[in-house]
Each structure stands twice: as structure tokens, then as C-alpha cells.
Amino acid sequence: xxxxxxxxxxxSGTADPAAHLLRGRPSAxxxxxxxxxxxxxxxxxxxxxxxxxxxxxxxxxSAFDRFWMATEEPRRLNGSLLEDDxxxxxxxxxxxxxRYRRKLWRELEGLELPTLLPPGSGSPxxxxxxxxRRLRQWLVERAACRLxxxxxxxxxxxxxxxxxxxxxxxxxxxxxxxxxxTCRPAQLTHIKLxxxxxxxxxxxxxxxxxxxx
Numbered sequence: 001x002x003x004x005x006x007x008x009x010x011x012s013g014t015a016d017p018a019a020h021l022l023r024g025r026p027s028a029x030x031x032x033x034x035x036x037x038x039x040x041x042x043x044x045x046x047x048x049x050x051x052x053x054x055x056x057x058x059x060x061x062s063a064f065d066r067f068w069m070a071t072e073e074p075r076r077l078n079g080s081l082l083e084d085d086x087x088x089x090x091x092x093x094x095x096x097x098x099r100y101r102r103k104l105w106r107e108l109e110g111l112e113l114p115t116l117l118p119p120g121s122g123s124p125x126x127x128x129x130x131x132x133r134r135l136r137q138w139l140v141e142r143a144a145c146r147l148x149x150x151x152x153x154x155x156x157x158x159x160x161x162x163x164x165x166x167x168x169x170x171x172x173x174x175x176x177x178x179x180x181x182t183c184r185p186a187q188l189t190h191i192k193l194x195x196x197x198x199x200x201x202x203x204x205x206x207x208x209x210x211x212x213x
Contacts, residue, residue, distance in 0.1 A: 032185070032188060032203045032204060032205055033152075033165055033204075035154075035200075035202075037152075037153070037154050037155045037157075037158075038155065039155055039156055039157055042157050042196070044196055045156055045157060045196060046156060046157070046196045050196070051156075051159070053071055056159045056194060059194060060159075060160075060192065060193075060194055063191070063192035064160075065191055067089055067090045067164065068163060068164050068191045068204065069160040069162065069163050069164070069191065069193070070151065070160055070162040070163075071159075071160045071161070071162065072162065073151065073153065073162055074151050074162065086146075086147050086148075086149055086166070087146075092189075092206070093147065093206065093207075096187065096206065096207045097144070097146070097207070100144070100145070100186075100207065100209065101140055101144060104139075104140045104143055104144070105136070105140055108136045108139055108140065109136070111136075139177060142175055142176070142177060143175045143176060143181075143210040144175075145168055145169065145175055145183035145186075145208035145209055145210050146169045146183075146208070147166045147167070147168065147169065147205065147206075147207075147208060148166065148167050148168075148169045149164050149165065149166045149167070150164070150165055150167075151163070151164055151165075152164075152165045154193075156196075157195055157196050158193050158194065158195050158196075159193065159194040159195075160193065163191075163193070163202070163204075164204070165204070166204055166205045166206070167205060168182075168183035168184060168185060168205065168208035169183060169208075170182050170183045170184075175210035176210055180212065181210050181211055181212055181213075182210070182211070182212075182213060183208045183209070183210055184208060184209060184210075184211050185205045185207070185208055186207045186208050186209035186211075187205075187206045187207035188203045188204065188205060188206060189203070189204060189206040190202060190203055190204070191204055
């Protein structure tokens with residue numbers, strides 16, 4: 001890889017203006033996963049002689065991160081696409097998720113919960129406290145906002161060409177009670193990739209939080 005090619009206008013009919021960001025030095029940071037994966041959107045493409053893994057690995061150096069990137073398509077032994085428990089594979093993601101859960105617990109501990117059992121119901125005295133803890137635990141789990149991921153082939157312009165794309169798990173019925181709040185990105189981090197002919201920061205979603213739309 002060498003200097004970035006000279007900037008030029010995007011081709012007519014290009015739906016996403018981010019598709020031509022790598023034709024010159026971007027004037028604004030790229031949005032997560034907004035760079036085009038189509039080789040037709042770039043002026044140059046590497047030749048096979050340019051794609052020697054050893055040389056590219058040396059160029060990327062310590063920025064190579066096995067959690068976020070792969071030189072070949074990650075697959076299980078049975079051929080299915082690899083799906084991972086993200087927090088078990090990344091200390092940074094696990095620590096971030098742990099901090100968010102502890103924050104939720106602190107907020108819920110200061111929340112006055114409604115009386116779960118009527119007075120004189122004959123229940124053991126410790127039962128209301130147990131039910132309150134379980135209710136708090138349920139609320140924390142509902143609002144935990146976990147990350148999901150999928151491996152995406154960025155094409156021959158990028159190396160490593162396989163990158164883990166993460167997203168906020170936003171399945172129904174939402175992350176709050178009463179419903180109305182959803183899981184949204186709360187933090188971005190940048191991984192470093194090689195691009196022909198550019199070295200670029202590549203933003204990826206690193207954490208989510210429960211918030212209003």
C-alpha cells in the first residue's frame with residue numbers, strides 16, 4: 001500500500017456518499033460500517049502479488065486484532081459461520097458490559113419498588129426482599145443491551161478483509177419497563193485496517209445502552 005489516491009467525485013447513481021470516502025482523505029470521520037465494500041467504488045485494486053499475508057501483517061503490526069479481524073472467513077468445523085459469545089472473547093467488551101450492569105444496579109438500588117405482597121399475607125418476612133431482588137435482577141437483565149456480531153467480507157480493497165460487525169441487540173419487547181426504550185450504540189472504538197492505497201481508522205460499535213428513540 002502507498003499514498004491515498006487523488007480525490008474524485010462519486011460516480012453517478014451512487015446511493016451512499018460514503019462509498020467514495022477512500023478516493024481521498026475523508027474530511028469527516030467515517031460512520032460505523034459506512035464504507036463501501038464494492039471494488040468498483042475505488043480507483044485501484046491490489047494485484048495478487050500485493051496481497052502477501054506476511055508483508056501485510058508486518059505493515060499492520062500490533063494493530064492486528066484477532067477479535068475484530070480475520071484474514072480468512074471464520075467458520076466452525078462443520079462449515080457454519082462462526083457465532084461467538086462476545087464478552088467471553090474480549091476483555092474490553094466484558095469490562096464495559098460489567099461497568100454498565102453495575103451502574104444499572106446502583107440506580108435500581110435507589111429505586112423505591114412497590115409493595116409486592118399485602119400486609120398480613122402470612123408470607124415469610126424475608127420473601128418481600130427476595131422478590132424485590134429478583135425484580136431488580138430482571139430489570140437489569142432486560143436493560144443490559146448486549147452486542148451481537150456477524151463476520152463481514154469487506155472485499156479485496158481492505159486487509160484483513162474479514163471484519164466483525166457488531167450491533168445492539170434490539171429484539172422485542174425493548175429494554176425498558178414500561179416499554180418505550182431501545183438499545184442504541186453508546187460507545188465507538190476504532191480498529192486499524194489496511195486499504196488500497198490507504199491506512200484508515202475503522203469505527204466499530206463497542207457498547208450499547210438503553211435509551212429513548
